[in-house]
Amino acid sequence: MDHLIEKTINTRDIYKGKIIDLQIEDVLLPDGGKSTREIVRHPGAVAVIAVTEDKKALMVRQYRKALGKVITEIPAGKLEKGEDPLESAKRELLEETGYTCREMKKIASFYTSPGFADEIITVYFTDSLIYKGEQNTDEDEFIDVLELTAAEISELIEKEEIHDAKTMYAAMYLQMKYDR
């Protein structure tokens, strides 16, 4: 696939933030031409499709400043430095919802915006939840926990309150898994 590859000539660091960094890369194109690529560096993320005994999905409702609105998503968060993704997924589930679980398995991973960001999200599934108690979020995180039926998930997709890639993926996964 060498006829597709771009080589980096120069990298400029534009910004180093608490969650993302921004770099501009000057690249040599496959035909010898030149271009620039704007690249957001991200530590990676995890998300959990968590299903209760009565087949409801655990979701979190939060305000997203980038969108300027409240949306409902599956529990998720970014990887801490050096953290194993499975441990990260269990930590985020507990922090955001107050649930831990007996078993959790990886079902998929995907890049969220391959055109400009290296963020990769690993998605886990669990249906062996154990309630531990109150959520314990970061000090700048404000989250409502919801338990949604299949019909409620469809309704929130219709209303565009469920409106992000990982949760739309999760909704379809649940639909296929439980044939609903």
Place this chain on the structure above:
Amino acid sequence: MDHLIEKTINTRDIYKGKIIDLQIEDVLLPDGGKSTREIVRHPGAVAVIAVTEDKKALMVRQYRKALGKVITEIPAGKLEKGEDPLESAKRELLEETGYTCREMKKIASFYTSPGFADEIITVYFTDSLIYKGEQNTDEDEFIDVLELTAAEISELIEKEEIHDAKTMYAAMYLQMKYDR
């Protein structure tokens, strides 16, 4: 949902690029505390699930500098200024694959990374393709066009060559639609 909302106190423009901009917002949290949000502004994108007469899915293989690897995706691109998403989807399909179509319908839209970016992608479906001729990509775009069976799609997901959110969503959509 007022108990979740953050108010912007101040916005700083860090970078204005050809595809993305970066802003830092100082915010007032629901409990009166303060925090900052790193926000990538993006014009929005479109993607097309395009199925041939013999039920193969049109895909494009390209190098993604942000990931440092070649991946295979459904045809997609960013919105031009003021462009209608449906027109944008038809334009991208033609430019990247050489196909136009009789009918195209919206099946979903979703934010790709709601934690740090406002990018929203609208996904269309067509199974009424008409071949027009050679692809006609941007001068810094190098793309192979593929027509993939359901088995080939599964194989590429397994090999992590299909590895981005919109294409993983598309793969599940096709699996459900054609019960395969």
